[in-house]
Amino acid sequence: MRSCLPDYELVAPANLREALALMAGEPGAWKPFAGGTDLMVLLEAGKLPHKRFLSLWHLRELKGIEVSPTAVTLGALTTYTEVLRHPVLQQEFPCLCQGARETGGVATQNRGTLGGNIANASPAADSPPALLVYDAELELVSATGSRWVPYRGFHSSYKQMDLRPNELIARIRLPRVGRPRxxxxxxxxxxxxxxxxxxxxxxxxxxxxxxxxxxxxxxxxxxxxxxxxxxxxxxxxxxxxxxxxxxxxxxxxxxxxxxxxxxxxxxxxxxxxxxxxxxxxxxxxxxxxxxxxxxxxxxxx
Amino acid sequence: MANRLVGRAVPRKEGGDKVTGKARYIDDLTFPGMLYGATVRSPCARGRIKGIHFEGGIPWDGFTIVTATDIPGKNCIVLLSDDHPGLAQRVVNHPEEPIVLLAHPDKYLLEEARRSVRLEIESLPAVFTIEESLARKEIIWGRDNIFKSIRVEKGNVDEAWAQADFIVEGEYRTGAQEQLYIEPNGMIAVANPQEGVTVWGSMQCPYYVHKALVCLFGLPESKVRVIQVETGGGFGGKEEYPSMIAGHAALLAWKSGKPVKLIYDRAEDMAATTKRHPSRTRHRTAVSKEGKLLAMEIEFVIDGGAYMTLSPVVLSRGTIHAAGPYHCPNIRIQSRAVATNAPPHGAFRGFGAPQSTFALERHLNKVARVVGLSPEELRRRNFIREGQSTATGQVIREKVDMAGLMERAFELSRYYAKTQRFAEENRGRRDKKGIGFACFLHGAGFTGSGEKYLASVVGVEATPAGRARILAASTEIGQGANTILCQIAAEALGLEYDQIEMASPDTGVVPNSGPTVASRTCMIIGKLVESACLAVKQTLVGSGLLKPDYSPEEFFRACAAYTQKCGPLKAFSQYQPPPEIHWDEEKYRGDAYSAYAWAVYVAEVTVDSLTYEVHVDDFVAVQEVGKVINPVLGGGQIEGGVAQAIGYALFENVVWQEGRMVNSQMTNYIIPTAADVPRIRTYFDEVPYAHGPAGAKGLGELPMDGTAPAIVNAIEDALGIGLDQIPVLPEHLVELLEVSRV
Structure with missing residues (x-):
């Protein structure tokens, strides 16, 4: 461990509203911590400059996969394991399931989340190209409301994205096409x-x-x-x-x-x-x- | 006589503790009042140290700080020479060279402090490649950058060229490789002028550490004690470097007066400690049109890094193995180990032989093509046989049947059928398949007179609790040494496996049985265990306390009776070279090794022509290693070695920048996973060796030698292009294949 652990702070708000209120109070001060599979690597290597983190892992509002006739909507905390086991995703969005299956090992698949993967904004990420070809949309929420944006265009340049300091990625929506592809x-x-x-x-x-x-x-x-x-x-x-x-x-x-x-x-x-x-x-x-x-x-x- | 225990897959001695988590590795141990240690290292490859500045808001008063001036003895980690400082004082010669040591009770603050030491270094021009070193771009070591030169002469090479029908030349290169033992390096030291120095740690060679500490502290041997704790792998990587870490932990303990724990994390371990020597080999071979080797001229160069460490002996083994298991009347091998401004390269399973074997087994495929023979036919016509001599003039007295091993490997792999089928099917298929093989040997034990000078000693004693205990400094590092030594002892004493135990490798308790390296533990130490056991038996029988045909109960009763009458029952055995072994170090002539393991490996690969990735689909490893003491552990050695060598051939690429490894993370330094390794099919041919315990020779390093050339020969078969360098990465193949595809 090359980081000085006592320098770091991790808070765990009780629910999404509290989390968003914390972010609204000090925009940019609290960095979201979802599965932590990318952040923990940086922490171990002593390369995690940000010191204050907001744990999202337990927020039920950001979990679950919902299937409607027109779309599949995934909570941002949906793990790779949940993705690759989901029958509708397997049937209609197989690229996403394959991306999830080829991400890391089983431990990373159990812990890593789609929302975290998007926010980490790595150009080498395995699932985002699948999200792009399936015309994914993102719901971004803050204390004052929510907005839907197309995932395409979300990343503007290396590690830069259309996410305000008080916003969290809440859900990812994949429109169902209903035609063979x-x-x-x-x-x-x-x-x-x-x-x-x-x-x-x-x-x-x-x-x-x-x-x-x-x-x-x-x-x-x-x-x-x-x-x-x-x-x-x-x-x-x-x-x-x-x-x-x-x-x-x-x-x-x-x-x-x-x-x-x-x-x-x-x-x-x-x-x-x-x-x-x-x-x-x-x-x-x-x-x-x-x-x-x-x-x-x-x-x- | 049938063996009761030798040749059986008894469970590992320490297996239960390992799988239940009871085993305690060095980082699991804590001592009261213990401090944590850290190392401040050179940021540049070569330079003059102008100043050391302790900066930042760090409470430096609370730290123990050690620099070169704090060393009580001689500032060197002594091994073959004394060029390697424990801490750099005026100059640095490689990136990551240790300069300052820090200790503090708070390991997090320690890490902050390490980053707050500013080193002021005036950089000097440096040397990074074999070519730059040979060209003496800068003189960075000695008078000529050369740690060691060796010349082997057999017959008359110069006269052979005129008789040759073909002369074939080639140049081959191998890269560095990280050992990547699962447990990073670590030591704990207690040291003070009254009691001397004691260290506990992860290591292969307690007496190497002992020797280095005696020199670093200027203490008598009796004041230094080294204890190996459970060790999670070594592969040569814990042969010489642990002496450095033990020295550092002990210096911090000496100055602070408190126990100090010094553990490397993975990044530090990869960046700062030794790796396999990169190499360049040039071959010039004279052949007759019948495919007989007439002359071999071989130039072998290895990159030793900044200090000598073990480079001369790595060079020696690489040189002796450079001509392979073949007979050729005229051979000249000129080899050199050169200095560069990289961290010293060091011991790694195979120890020079994988490098020169890769070159030869690639080159012989080229020779075969030029002569117009199949690769197997060329080899068949040149395999060494009983009564013929090696490059050093060693006459082979063992039974050796390379052609037989090759045929068995070909049958098991269906080599002939596949060669034909792949050639046909590849025409109509996108992905290309290929099959290739390599033939090789590996000398067991130290090279030349090494074992004679080591003069290893092993003891066997009767314990008060009614067990027989083996006293040896040979270490269990995951390879199964404890298990096989106990099997050998149980067999020799006529006891049960559970009635034998190993003494903890503690230099205060066990005699110097030498380092745990060089495929020597089974053959050399095992034989000494066997002899010491026989001496115990003779003592008891000779004193009339035991009749020759005894039960275990009678044996231990006799031990107790002897102990009561005469005191502790112990017998020691010291190494004696077999009488017919002679070695001339000056001329590099004679019996380089007392015994060789012989092998033929066959690899089958698929090259994905979309992504240029190579997958090994099947692997057959056939070898003759004498008697196999434990088939599961023996098979495990082969499988593990082949997997490690698949990494060497296809994945493991140390990315150097100005002498520094920049991919020192497991996400960037790629070793094969289970998905990248096929089922490895291992077969042993057992020809008992007269001077080995129960007929055993050495096998630990063997699989590292022939795997990479077998794979690259298979790639050549698949693609029709010869590759002369490892690792073979998809990025190299795309360069070669791109022209033929859209």
Missing amino acids: RHYYRKVGTRKAQAISKVVFAGVAEVEGGVVRDVRIALGSVAPTVLRCAKTEAVLRGHPTVESTVAAAQAALAGEIAPIDDFRSTAKYRRRVSLNLLAVFLQSCLGTVEQGPGPEPWYGA
């Missing part, structure tokens, strides 16, 4: 499990008669934020998934992402793999993919 998710980490991503790819498409009616593509670890790739989608929308379209989409994607070299991988690798995954996603849309679209969980022989 093709889903593709692939996390490329530094190893098969317990890894931080080098590239995350999520794609959803509606294909009719070999033509892309609608498509959504998002990537992680290739830009300062997780990235919804609107230009690439525009190139594909209304076009048949033939080779020339694939090439045009790859060119658009290459222009849209901005990967970097760091000690986890290289810009070149991230770019190449992103384009490869786009191609295999489009092949899977046509059902011409040679091998299964995503890695099956592997538990050893």
Whole structure:
């Protein structure tokens, strides 16, 4: 432990209203602490500059998954384990379940939350690209009210987001489409499990008669934020998934992402793999993919 | 005679305590009035220390502060030479070099204080690569940056080139590797001028620590006591560096007059302590068109880091293993260990052999391609046989059958069928499969005259409670040493396994049985245990207290009778080299090791052509290690070693910046998980070795040597491209494969 533990303060308000009142009283003074799976790593390493934290873990108002005919709404404290076990999410939002399944190990999945993952704002996060392709919306609450914002556009630049100092992420809403779609998710980490991503790819498409009616593509670890790739989608929308379209989409994607070299991988690798995954996603849309679209969980022989 | 206990999977001696949490590791222990220690380290690779400033709002009066001037003896952590200071005084030679030690009862405040020491260092130009060091860009060590040079000459290499049908050259590189034992390093010390110095800690070699403390404190040997506590893994990483940590804890205890606990966290342990030596190997090989090796010229260089530590002996083992299990009439090996401004590289399972074995087993695939033979046929034509000699001129007297091991490994892995099938199927498939293998050997025990000079001693005694106890400084570090030594003793004494116990490795109690390294514990220490047991038996039989055919009850009754009559019953046994062993350290000729383990490993891989990731799908490890004392522990050694070497081959990449490891976190330094490791299929061929206990040789390091080249040879089979460097990361493969794909 490289942090001076007595310097830190953690308060646990009785309910959401108290939590929001505390935040309203001293905006920015209290940093929310949900599952803590990112914050505890920084604390251990002595790299957690903020000293005052607001524990959210026990706030029932921020928990639970609700299914209505038009949407699935998840409390911000929904854990990865809850996500990956939910039958409606498995059926209609499989990319999100796969992202949850490939996040950390079981302990992290039991403790880490979707809201915490969004607020941590890592460009390498595993679930946010899935939230982007499913057109997620976020409910942001404060002592004075609440607002819904599209998740797309929520992250403005590296670690920056549209969240005011007195606000908490309360819920995440995923609109149900009700039409068959093709889903593709692939996390490329530094190893098969317990890894931080080098590239995350999520794609959803509606294909009719070999033509892309609608498509959504998002990537992680290739830009300062997780990235919804609107230009690439525009190139594909209304076009048949033939080779020339694939090439045009790859060119658009290459222009849209901005990967970097760091000690986890290289810009070149991230770019190449992103384009490869786009191609295999489009092949899977046509059902011409040679091998299964995503890695099956592997538990050893 | 059938073995009762040897060859059986008896439970681990300390297994119960470990799984129930009863085992106490160093960080579980506290002493009354104990302080916590911390180390302030160099921020730069090389420089002059101009000042040490104690800043911030820290109540410095309450701290114990130790610098080099507080060292009562000689400022060095003595091992092979005295170049390695315990605390840097005027200059620093690598990042993370210890300069100041702090102790305080409050470990949180201690951490604040550590950050508030400002080191004023005037930086000097530094050397970071083998090439820069060899080019003498700066002289940073001795007169020429060279810790040690070795030259091995066999036959006449210079005359062989003219007869060659082919001359094949290649250059191969291996990276650093972190041992990543599950328990980070730690020590507790009690030290004062009246009682001397006592340390408890996590370590492999109590007597190495003992020797270092005697020198650092200028105390007589009897005033220093070193006690190993339960240790969570070592892999060589706790061979030499614990002497440094013990020294630091003891210096703080000496100055404060209080017990001091010094524990490294994972980040400090990874950044500051030793790693496997990075290497560069160049091969030039003369071959006939029949595929006979005519001459091998090998240049082997390892990066030793800033101080000598164990680099000369790592170099020695790497050099001797560089020509592999093959016979070649003309061999020249020139090897050097060079200095760079990185933390000293050190012992790690395999100890130089994985580096030079990787180079050779990659190079032989290249030779085979040039000659037009399959990799297996080339090897088959050159395997060393009984009566032939190694690079150092050691005539192999053991039974050795490399071709037989290879055929068995090929059958078990269905090598021939798969080679053919993969080649066909790869044409029509996105992901590529490949199969590859490596053939190798590993010498057990210290190199050359090492064991003779160590002259290890082991004792066996009868305890008042009616048990037989083994007295040895050999440590249980998770590998199962205690269990197998007790099996050997029980077998030799005709007792039950539960009737044997191990004395705690405490230099105040046990004799110096040498370090727990070099695959020597089973073969060397096990043999000494066996001999000491026989001496106890002879004593009892000779004194007429025991008849030769006895029950355990009669044995212990005889022990009690002997003790009453003559005092404590103890027997010691000291190492004697087998009579036919001769070694010339000057010329590097002779019997480099008294026995070798022999092995052939086969790896099967899939390369994902979307992500360039390599997955090992199947792994067959066939080896001849003499008698296997405990099949579960022996198999565990192989499986663990293969997994660790999968990391070496495919994942473990130390990212250096100006001599500093920048990915010193487990999230960034990637070791394989269970999902990245296939089922490892392990097979032992047992040819009893005359000078080993019950016929056993050494096996602990073996699996580290051949795994990486087997995997990289499999990648070559899958992709048709030769790779000459590990780790093979997806980022390297994308560079090589990108051209062939859109």
